Amino acid sequence: MMRNLGASILGEPGAMQRRAMAKAITLLESTRADHRAQADALLTGLLPYSGKSLRLGISGVPGVGKSTFIEALGLMLIARGHRVAVLAVDPSSSVSGGSILGDKTRMEHLSMDERAYIRPSPSSGTLGGVAEKTREAMLVCEAAGYDIVIVETVGVGQSETAVAGMTDMYVLLQLPNAGDDLQAIKKGVMELADLVVINKADIDAAAATRAEAQIASSLRLLGLHHRPDHVAHDAQQWHAQVMQLSALKAAGLDRFWDLVMQFKALQQANGRFAAKRQQQALAWMWERIQAGLKHEFSEAPAVRAALNETTERVLTGRLAPSTAARELLATFFRGDQDHA
Amino acid sequence: MMRNLGASILGEPGAMQRRAMAKAITLLESTRADHRAQADALLTGLLPYSGKSLRLGISGVPGVGKSTFIEALGLMLIARGHRVAVLAVDPSSSVSGGSILGDKTRMEHLSMDERAYIRPSPSSGTLGGVAEKTREAMLVCEAAGYDIVIVETVGVGQSETAVAGMTDMYVLLQLPNAGDDLQAIKKGVMELADLVVINKADIDAAAATRAEAQIASSLRLLGLHHRPDHVAHDAQQWHAQVMQLSALKAAGLDRFWDLVMQFKALQQANGRFAAKRQQQALAWMWERIQAGLKHEFSEAPAVRAALNETTERVLTGRLAPSTAARELLATFFRGDQDHA
Numbered sequence: 001m002m003r004n005l006g007a008s009i010l011g012e013p014g015a016m017q018r019r020a021m022a023k024a025i026t027l028l029e030s031t032r033a034d035h036r037a038q039a040d041a042l043l044t045g046l047l048p049y050s051g052k053s054l055r056l057g058i059s060g061v062p063g064v065g066k067s068t069f070i071e072a073l074g075l076m077l078i079a080r081g082h083r084v085a086v087l088a089v090d091p092s093s094s095v096s097g098g099s100i101l102g103d104k105t106r107m108e109h110l111s112m113d114e115r116a117y118i119r120p121s122p123s124s125g126t127l128g129g130v131a132e133k134t135r136e137a138m139l140v141c142e143a144a145g146y147d148i149v150i151v152e153t154v155g156v157g158q159s160e161t162a163v164a165g166m167t168d169m170y171v172l173l174q175l176p177n178a179g180d181d182l183q184a185i186k187k188g189v190m191e192l193a194d195l196v197v198i199n200k201a202d203i204d205a206a207a208a209t210r211a212e213a214q215i216a217s218s219l220r221l222l223g224l225h226h227r228p229d230h231v232a233h234d235a236q237q238w239h240a241q242v243m244q245l246s247a248l249k250a251a252g253l254d255r256f257w258d259l260v261m262q263f264k265a266l267q268q269a270n271g272r273f274a275a276k277r278q279q280q281a282l283a284w285m286w287e288r289i290q291a292g293l294k295h296e297f298s299e300a301p302a303v304r305a306a307l308n309e310t311t312e313r314v315l316t317g318r319l320a321p322s323t324a325a326r327e328l329l330a331t332f333f334r335g336d337q338d339h340a
Numbered sequence: 341m342m343r344n345l346g347a348s349i350l351g352e353p354g355a356m357q358r359r360a361m362a363k364a365i366t367l368l369e370s371t372r373a374d375h376r377a378q379a380d381a382l383l384t385g386l387l388p389y390s391g392k393s394l395r396l397g398i399s400g401v402p403g404v405g406k407s408t409f410i411e412a413l414g415l416m417l418i419a420r421g422h423r424v425a426v427l428a429v430d431p432s433s434s435v436s437g438g439s440i441l442g443d444k445t446r447m448e449h450l451s452m453d454e455r456a457y458i459r460p461s462p463s464s465g466t467l468g469g470v471a472e473k474t475r476e477a478m479l480v481c482e483a484a485g486y487d488i489v490i491v492e493t494v495g496v497g498q499s500e501t502a503v504a505g506m507t508d509m510y511v512l513l514q515l516p517n518a519g520d521d522l523q524a525i526k527k528g529v530m531e532l533a534d535l536v537v538i539n540k541a542d543i544d545a546a547a548a549t550r551a552e553a554q555i556a557s558s559l560r561l562l563g564l565h566h567r568p569d570h571v572a573h574d575a576q577q578w579h580a581q582v583m584q585l586s587a588l589k590a591a592g593l594d595r596f597w598d599l600v601m602q603f604k605a606l607q608q609a610n611g612r613f614a615a616k617r618q619q620q621a622l623a624w625m626w627e628r629i630q631a632g633l634k635h636e637f638s639e640a641p642a643v644r645a646a647l648n649e650t651t652e653r654v655l656t657g658r659l660a661p662s663t664a665a666r667e668l669l670a671t672f673f674r675g676d677q678d679h680a
Contacts, residue, residue: 040660040663040666044658044660047658048658050657132662136662281654281655282651284665285665285668286665288661289637289665289668292669293634294633297629297633311622317387318384318388319387320476320479321622322380322472322476322624324625325624325626325628325629329636
């Protein structure tokens with residue numbers, strides 16, 4: 001079954017490939033141990049065929065027009081001969097039942113096009129778990145020949161960091177509002193951005209221009225923006241840019257894509273493109289190891305038996321937190337015979 | 341020996357107590373397993389006598405005048421009858437051999453006073469390890485009756501976050517420079533600050549006043565600063581403040597201490613003082629558990645044997661990072677018989 005799934009994913013585009021992708025991603029999202037083993041075998045088989053896309057992260061607060069932007073961009077890209085996959089990281093979807101992309105009426109035109117593949121956010125578990133499944137789904141899409149993978153997120157928790165950590169380029173959508181950028185600075189999102197896009201510039205051109213100047217100045221103050229006086233030795237390095245567009249009127253998308261292509265060319269020329277992916281892969285591996293260790297620890301019967309009382313002793317000041325940690329670790333490594 | 345150490349620490353101030361404190365902290369910093377067990381026993385014995393100090397975190401870039409400030413503040417506080425301990429978290433000290441407080445000529449007057457206890461940063465290991473030893477040293481100082489514990493750090497890595505996570509109040513020292521505050525915002529340090537102090541205000545009063553206005557405005561934009569229109573329902577909550585002083589001329593220290601006392605009174609009245617300590621204790625316990633799990637994992641012979649090759653397969657795109665993590669975790673929990 002795995003072999004068939006893998007073959008269909010690597011095969012011709014069409015209904016059979018789409019069904020195989022959906023099955024594979026569902027398998028990746030399963031929590032059953034036997035499914036997980038099958039999923040790992042499948043992933044390992046697909047991996048040599050993955051990695052050939054441009055991975056684009058897009059975030060922005062609700063109302064900024066992410067869906068409209070992604071739909072307009074996706075339609076432009078498929079018209080140019082690309083195949084576009086859209087995935088999402090939405091850690092709130094486990095509560096809401098899938099707030100991003102769960103609604104089938106979103107991206108109506110793009111979702112009906114055979115050259116696009118849209119998949120809602122996995123809807124279970126922690127941000128780390130949701131992000132892992134999206135990363136894996138990205139590999140499946142790449143193996144199926146999608147050469148542009150867009151990963152979108154709404155700004156919940158640390159989801160922006162997770163998305164920036166799995167994409168080649170991170171785009172922050174902003175409304176033409178003063179003050180908006182300082183919230184982004186506060187949350188550390190501005191520092192992640194390779195490109196800041198002010199959407200809905202058609203509604204109030206003056207506000208959009210003010211916002212652009214303000215964000216450019218914030219990026220400059222944060223040391224992220226291109227400074228005209230830095231020419232020579234920084235020529236090979238990308239500096240965060242800001243631009244305005246109107247996704248609704250599909251105005252400015254050409255220029256957006258030009259900037260994306262400039263970014264990609266520069267990153268490939270200076271070696272950052274491959275280096276960043278390697279860095280991301282290692283960080284991902286260690287993040288999953290840490291999560292796995294914590295899970296095994298928290299679920300171990302000996303730890304579960306001791307944790308409440310130990311926590312209580314820490315909270316009432318009878319046990320130093322570091323001593324408590326050492327006691328629990330000793331319990332885990334000594335006491336949990338299930339793992340031995 | 342433990343019992344004697346503990347008794348001397350809990351005993352009368354004087355040379356014997358100081359020697360016992362130094363021995364205890366050295367024991368806490370030891371990496372030998374038998375020392376660690378003794379240290380844990382000692383800590384548990386001292387714990388009921390700890391926790392009664394005000395824990396003050398102070399950070400700022402090199403050159404901002406931290407030593408001068410802490411010495412002036414410390415001398416003022418001991419003159420008022422307090423006993424003052426000064427500890428440090430300096431994750432760079434493992435490289436430099438102790439850049440903070442290692443130099444005996446720093447805080448010359450304060451270090452000669454019997455009512456002050458100054459201890460350089462532990463100089464080994466990761467930030468987490470350095471922070472842990474400082475947290476434990478803090479408990480020893482408290483058990484010895486020091487009622488003000490100052491923990492200083494220079495802005496290296498995440499050391500500010502670590503210090504804010506072990507203190508009741510976090511003070512950020514700034515130079516009267518424009519732009520300085522945006523660096524602090526960028527690093528997320530401004531958000532940690534309960535109080536921002538512009539030092540060296542005597543050098544350029546106009547610059548200091550400009551800096552004060554600028555920082556107040558940044559704090560306001562970040563939603564952290566007290567706004568005059570927020571009176572009624574926020575009266576019980578502390579809002580970050582900014583003030584200027586000159587540590588060198590000991591000018592403004594009274595006002596600084598008044599603000600610290602206002603902060604403490606408010607936090608005690610609204611319950612945040614105790615709640616924050618409980619939160620910190622739990623976070624500390626889990627941070628140590630995570631670090632301990634990662635350490636055991638990385639040191640396990642089976643993992644060490646597999647890690648290089650697995651990493652190589654991830655870096656060359658032959659193994660998905662999540663699959664690699666699962667393989668290594670399986671190796672750890674199955675293969676490492678040493679811990680069974």
